[in-house]
Amino acid sequence: MHIVIIGNGIAGITTARHVRKLSDHRITVISGETPYFWSRTALMYIYMGHMKFAHTQPYEPWFWQKNRIELKQAWVERIDTAQQRVMLAGGESLAYDKLVLATGSRPNFYGWPGQDAKGVQGMVSYQDLQAIERYSEGLERAVVVGGGLIGIELAEMFHSRHIPVTFLVREESFWNRVMPEEESAMINREILANGIDLRLETELQEILPGPDGRVRAVRTSAGEEIPCQFVGITAGVSPNLDLAAGTAIETGRGFLVNEYLETTIPGIFAIGDCAELRQPAPDRRAVEAVWYTGKLMGPVLAQTLCGTPTPYRQGTWFNSAKFMDIEWQTYGTVPVVPGADEPHLFWMHPDGRKSIRIAYERESGRVRGFNLMGIRYRQNVCTHWIEAGTHIESVLENLGAANFDPEFFKQYEAELVQTYNQQTGQNLRLRRRRGLRNMLAILGA
Ligand SMILES: Cc1cc2nc3c(=O)[nH]c(=O)nc-3n(C[C@H](O)[C@H](O)[C@H](O)COP(=O)(O)OP(=O)(O)OC[C@H]3O[C@@H](n4cnc5c(N)ncnc54)[C@H](O)[C@@H]3O)c2cc1C
Known part of the structure; x- marks a missing residue:
């Protein structure tokens, strides 16, 4: 059997590696x-000089040959689903028995006047990185449009080269559709403290090109004209569905897939950023364009491709990022606003740069999610507590188990317990069992 995978990102490559572990099927990516596969999440570190591009490639070039994974660098132009062939640019075509679409995302461009000017760029691909590098030369000001994870990374990248940045964010506070008010405000402060010209509640209206076709300024919804020679478009991403054209593969926001990650055409599957689940789990999105999604879907799809149909289950949500110098981790469900039945226990360090938030059910006490800023908790411990429906008080008494080595990571459990006692009138005490022994006890090992 010949399995053809379109896309060598985390989703496509994880699938290929796991198919090889399970079978002798011919695999072409x-x-x-x-x-070669590279870590897209490390894009900013290449620009900032923390890593060479080669360091973002987790496998040596010989790995592919050794594992009999055929790699082909080419653009697929079209899929002929009747003949089971993919048509490549340049005229070549390739037959498949099973096809995996792992085509990733594209940056959203919303048809702004002037968006085709030179110096207007998204930031998703290696080619985008090269263009950003090219346009950085002699740059006097960059404007970044869109307050999400990629936008703040792009702002930080320019800032690291002392290039002045204006950051246009449509919302009244950074990423406040995802982050509760306090965390969102913390990031606003961090952006401003780094000298970035943050403009909240401000949208891009128009991009103004100069006589040479390169952007010379933007006009904002406030009517202001901001001179700049680069505009970073980071207003979210959408699944790359180009290859649906001319096929009967049903699409919504992404390629629509069932629980086996199969599209409407039998034998054609979609995974990673480009896939949309027909039936997402409660509280979860149908398109989850994050690294871990591709990583989790790959091994599941490999089972199905190798003859053991295996449904994909979304599991407990996890995400992490870095907002300038503040690390963020989230586990489970943390609504932006606490509900009447689902309060939040929230504590912030007096320095305003660290916080812990735990969402839990008032009635049952079950913890639902964690939101951590500037503090790290162990994923396996938090996920276990959420999945086991552990009571908030039991979590608080045993918080030490979620902490990394206390020698390196300061702990704030006492402060959190004190906040809980103040909020609820309880008199909870922290258990002093700590470290690995405590974690093993919690996980029942
Ligand atoms: C700058 C940046 C920072 C990020 N940081 C984080 C983070 O901190 N945490 C996190 O969880 N996620 C992060 N993400 C998101 C994460 O990188 C993606 O969710 C993940 O890489 C998607 O993997 P994928 O395999 O689905 O697709 P991709 O990695 O996008 O791979 C798809 C591949 O398919 C190729 N392709 C598409 N169409 C064709 C075609 N017709 N022919 C041939 N090839 C084709 C594309 O060129 C691409 O190489 C970040 C993304 C970006 C851009």
Whole structure:
């Protein structure tokens, strides 16, 4: 059997690796962007000089041959589902028995006047990184449009080279559709403290090109004209559905897939950023464009491709990022606003740069989610507490188990317990069992 995978990102490559572990099937991975898989999440670190591009490639070039994974650097132009062939740019075509679409995301461009000017860029691909590098030369000011994870990374990248940045954010506070008010305000402060010209409640209206076709300024919804030679478009991403054209593959926001990650055409599957689940789990999104999604879907799909149909279950949500110098981790469900039945226990360090938030059910006491800023908790411990429906008080008494090595990570359990006691009138005490022994006890090992 020949399995063809389009896309050599985390989703496509994880699938290929797991199919090889399970079978002797012929595997071909086709991707137009780069010859080898690289970590897209490390894009900013290449620009900032923390890493060389080669360091973002987790496998040595010989790995692919050794594991009999054929790599082809080419753009797929079209899929002929009747003939089971993919058509490549340049005229070549390839037959498949099973096809996996792992084509990732594209940056959203909303049809702004002037968006085709030179110096207007998204930030998703290796080619985008190269263009940003090119446009950085002699840059006097960059404008970044869109307050999400990629936008703040792009702002930080320019800031690291002392290039002045204006950051346009449509909302009244950074990423406040995802972050509760206090955390969102913390990030606003961090952005401003780094000298970035943050403009909240401000939208891009128009991009103004100069006589040479390169952007010379933007006009904002406030009517202001901001001179700049670069505009970063980071107003979210959407699944890359180009290859649906001319096929009967049903699409919504993404390629629509059932629980086996199969599209409407039998034998054609979609995973990672480009896939949309027909039936997402409660509290979860149908398109989850994050690294871990591709990583989790790959091994599940490999089982199905190798003859053991296996449904994909979304599991407990996890995400992490860095907002300038503040790390963020989230586990489970943490609504932006606490509900009457689902209060939040929230504590913030007096320095305003660290916080812990735990969402739990008032009636049952079950913890639902964690939101951590500037503090790290162990994923396996938090996930276990959420999945086991552990009572908030039991979590608080045993918080030490979630902490990393206290030698390196200061702990704030006493402060959190004190906040809980103040909020609820309880008199809870912290258990002093700590470290690995405590964690093993919690996990029942
Ligand atoms: C700057 C940046 C920072 C990020 N940071 C984080 C983070 O901190 N945490 C996190 O969880 N997620 C992060 N993400 C998101 C994460 O990188 C993606 O969710 C993940 O890479 C998606 O993997 P994928 O395999 O689905 O697709 P991709 O990695 O996008 O791979 C798809 C590949 O398919 C290729 N392709 C598409 N169409 C064709 C075609 N027709 N022919 C040939 N090849 C084709 C593309 O060129 C691409 O190489 C970040 C993304 C970006 C851009």
